[in-house]
Amino acid sequence: MNKRIFRVLEFDKIIQMLSEQAASSLGKKRTMQIQPATELEAVERLQAETDEAASIIRLRGGIPLGGIHDIGASVKRAVIGGILNANECLDIASTIYGGKNLKHFVEELEDLELPIIRALVEQLVSLSDLERHIKNAIDDHGRVMDGASDRLRGIRTKIRTNESRVREKLESYTRSKSKMLSDSIITIRNDRYVLPVKQEYRGAIGGIVHDQSSSGQTLFMEPQAVVDMNNQLQEARAQEKAEVERILKEISMRVAEDEAILLANIEILGQIDFIAARAKLGAVMRCSMPKMNDQGIIHLKQARHPLIDPDEVVANDIDLGEDYSTIVITGPNTGGKTVTIKTIGLCTLMAQSGLQVPALDGGEMAVFTDVFADIGDEQSIEQSLSTFSSHMVNIVDILQQVDHQSLVLFDELGAGTDPQEGAALAMSILDETIKRGASVVATTHYPELKAYGFNRERVVNASVEFDVETLKPTYRLLIGVPGRSNAFEISRRLGLKESVIESAKELIGTDSKSVENMIASLETSRRQAEQDYETARTQLEQAEALKQDLEKQWQEFDAKRERLYQKAEEKAAKAVERAREEAEEIVSSLRTMKNQASVKEHEIIEARKRLEDASPELAKKGAKSAPKSKESQQLMPGDEVLLLTLGQKGTVVEKVSDKEYLLQIGIMKIKAKRKDVEFVKRQDTLKEKPVATVKGSAYHVSTELDLRGERYEDALRRVEKYVDDALLAGYPQVSIIHGKGTGALRTGVQEFAKRHRAVKNHRSGGMSEGGTGVTVLEFQ
Known part of the structure; x- marks a missing residue:
């Protein structure tokens, strides 16, 4: 690239x-x-x-x-x-x-x-061995430690001993001959310990002069008495240096290995x-990982220019490569056109370099073999080229290399020359680039190019929005809408006379008027579409919230039902255990009486088996089903039945489906599978229940319909069928039990009642009828 x-x-x-x-x-x-x-x-x-x-x-x-x-x-x-x-x-x-x-x-x-x-x-x-070897030899300050070798430890001990002897001897001079010294201190010159001696006492001290002060009044002398000791010290230091070098060489050899x-x-x-x-x-x-493709498709949501402050830059949605491979962006200067094409180019380079792109999650970027750009004023003074010539040199170079795997970015295409010729040249360059199969994004403010996208396949117009009220660009990219000049609106806002503006409008051509009217219409449609989108989004969020609330309530109900089942099973298990203990006692008593009565062993075993068979069956996860021979028996409202999962007797309220019934057990109404219900007996009072006959078929309808636990759509379908059946049965009124919950189901039932022509009136239930959890329908 x-x-x-x-x-x-x-x-x-x-x-x-x-x-x-x-x-x-x-x-x-x-x-x-x-x-x-x-x-x-x-x-x-x-x-x-x-x-x-x-x-x-x-x-x-x-x-x-x-x-x-x-x-x-x-x-x-x-x-x-x-x-x-x-x-x-x-x-x-x-x-x-x-x-x-x-x-x-x-x-x-x-x-x-x-x-x-x-x-x-x-x-x-x-x-680890090499690391340990280095750490054992060199401390954190970069000094070879005494423990690096036994020889180095001995040498450094010798150095410290010699230094101590030298300093001790020189300290005796500072005490006894302090008047001869410029200062009672020991210092170092040429790596040897010396004393600062006054010039006039040079002969009295004796020894070797290593340095003198700038004034010449102080000589730094090594007294003759410590010369040999200093020599021994220097020799030891030379040995130390050689040993340190040997240790470092050994480490270097291990590094080389x-x-x-x-x-x-x-x-x-x-x-x-x-x-x-x-x-x-x-x-x-604040970037995200884009999905990559080699089809020239770019899809970015809320893309931002990476070099502009994220809190100030305007994010835009960018789409390219699916329905269209070329975008022509029109609009006023300083409106953000150049920023937009630079954003596309930079995001492409970043993505192909393994960098994430500054956009929301779910973006998609294309892989191009080359990215070409002609952006900004690149006038070449050395070559004495004008702005137009400089741009054309770049464009000629681009057209020589571009192919179907290229991304081309043109900024102000055709600018810097006669507007009519520049516009024609810009369209011709775009045609040539598109013919090569490249993906193109171009900016221009030539009005002739506003209709370019309508006359070419896979080309779309776009613009950067301008707020006429504030006279400022909003920097929003509008795909599918060419930019308007806004010259008349801006002039009017700035105070230009209306007569002057009207005269100007008469001077522009009919075609220009048509284009501007078309753009205005597109902008109006876009604004309406945005409003509709916001309304739909709000309604969707509300629907999602309602759905989550209903799901939560259903989960709570399901959990409560499971707890009730578990509690009932535990209670039944205790009852069974007591029954078995009693049975064992009975059998034990029979055995003790065996010698005193004519009771046979096989009779005892048979009696025990009968006792076990009489024990109630308990429902575990997915309760045991009733005998298959009884499943085929149809149950009717009013039938007395045994619910096997709870071991409780109840009454059939209504048939929900071929395999499910609504039962009344005490004060509770429970839905149960047919396989979990055992028929006990049928009451004669059933004959007195209202019966409606239509075409020879009997309808047995309860005066209540329980919708609790039902999904909204399923519940309303049941209400509609139930009202038809109740009308056929000739009921003057019925009760719809929907519970309180969020109120959504109650609202749906009441809305249905308002629309149904046979419902004369509807009201919430009274205190003894269930309150707001019930809606009573009165028929005409």
């Missing part, structure tokens, strides 16, 4: 921001060498890498990359026989430790899916730092 595009779109500023997020020089080096990938598979991998790092940062706050250094040069110098200094050795140990720490950190992230980063970290080799591993480790660490830097920049810019 051409480097010029980095400067034109200011991608180099993105690179600089990226480098600031790197934790090590290894990562910084990689950020400065970043290049957009041009293969879909490569870009998808880059995006996956960044997304993994973003997940770690979001959930763990960051990736530990401290202590990592670029030790490549040091390792290579050790390989060719160079001796590393103590600080270089420390950097190597620190980098080894940083790699171990990172590896341990990633291994602990068992709950995260990190296939790429985990695979990279697994390649790190922990050179692990060259391949160390270089591979820093390559991996640099890669991970680079990935982490991309993720951190995405977090700073």
Whole structure:
């Protein structure tokens, strides 16, 4: 991809921001060498890498990359026989430790899916022996420690002894000959201990002069008495230096032995730092990972220019590549046209470089082999080219390279020359670029191009909105609406006479008037569509809230029902246990009486089996069904039945479906499956219940309909059928039990009652009828 595009779109500023997020020089080096990938598979991998790092940062706050250094040069110098200094050795140990720490950190992230980063970290080799060897020899301040070798410890002990002897001797001079000294101190010159002696006492002290003061009145002398001791000290120091050099050489040789591993480790660490830097920049810019494609499709929701303050920039929706591959943006200057095309170009470069883009989640970006741009005033003084000529040089170069895998950005296409010729040239350039199959975004303020999108396939007009009331651009991008000049409106707002404006309107052509009227109509339609969208969105949110509320109530009801079932099962289990204990007592008594009565053993066993068979069956999760032979028996309202799941008797209220009935058990009404209900007996009073006959079929209808627990739509369908059946049965009024809840079902029932022609009146139930949880319908 051409480097010029980095400067034109200011991608180099993105690179600089990226480098600031790197934790090590290894990562910084990689950020400065970043290049957009041009293969879909490569870009998808880059995006996956960044997304993994973003997940770690979001959930763990960051990736530990401290202590990592670029030790490549040091390792290579050790390989060719160079001796590393103590600080270089420390950097190597620190980098080894940083790699171990990172590896341990990633291994602990068992709950995260990190296939790429985990695979990279697994390649790190922990050179613990080399790290330990360096740490045992060199302290954190870069000094070779006494314990690095026995010889070094002995030498340094000797040095300290000699230094003590020298200082002790010189201190005796400061006490006894203080008048001969400029100051009673011991100092160092040329690595030897000396005294500051007054010039006139030079002969009295004797020894070697190493230095003198600027005035010449003080001589820094090494008394003859300490010359030999200083010599011994210097000899020991030379031995120390040689031993330290030997130790560092040994460490350097060990570093050279692990060259391949160390270089591979820093390559991996640099890669991970680079990935982490991309993720951190995405977090700073509030970016999201786009889905990538190679079909030229761009779909961004609320995209922002990455170099403008997020709190000030206006976000826009951008679509390109599906219904149209070319966007022509018109509108006034300073309206945001250039910012828009730069946003598209920058987001493309960022996405292909593995960076996330500043837009909402769910965005999609295309992979292009090249991005071309002709933006801004690039007048070349050296070549003595005008603005128009400079633009044409760029455009000629673009047209020589563009193909179907290119993204082309034109800013003010055709500007800088005669308007009529410039507009014609702009349309011709666009035609040529489109013919090559490229994706194009162009800006212009030529009125001739406002109708361009209506005469070309896969081309759409767009504009940046301008608020005539405030005389300021809003920077909003409007796809499908060409820009208006707004010259007349602005002039009117600024106080120009209406007569002058009307005269101007008469001077413009009919075609221009038609175009402006068309644009005005489009803007009106757009505003209406936005209002309709907001209304629909509000209604959808309300419906979602109602749905969640109903689901919550149903879950609470379901949980309460389960608790009641469990409580009933526990109660029944206790009753069964008591019954079995009594049975055992009876059998035991029979056995004791066996010798006194003619009771046979097989009769005892048979009696016990009868007792067990008489025990009630308990319902566990999914209760035992009633015998199949009884399932086929049809139940009727008023039938006395046994609900097997609870072991309780009740009465059939109504038949809900072929496999479900509504039962009255005490004060409760319960829906039950047919297989869980056992018929007991049929009451004769059923004959007295109202019966309506239509075409020879009998309708048995209850005076109440219970809708509690029903979904809204299902409930209203049941109400409609129930009212028809009640009318056929000749009931003067019926009760609809819907419960209180959110009130949605009550409202639906009452609205139905208002619309039904046979319902004369409806009211809420009285205190003895269920209150607001019941609606009573009165028929005509």
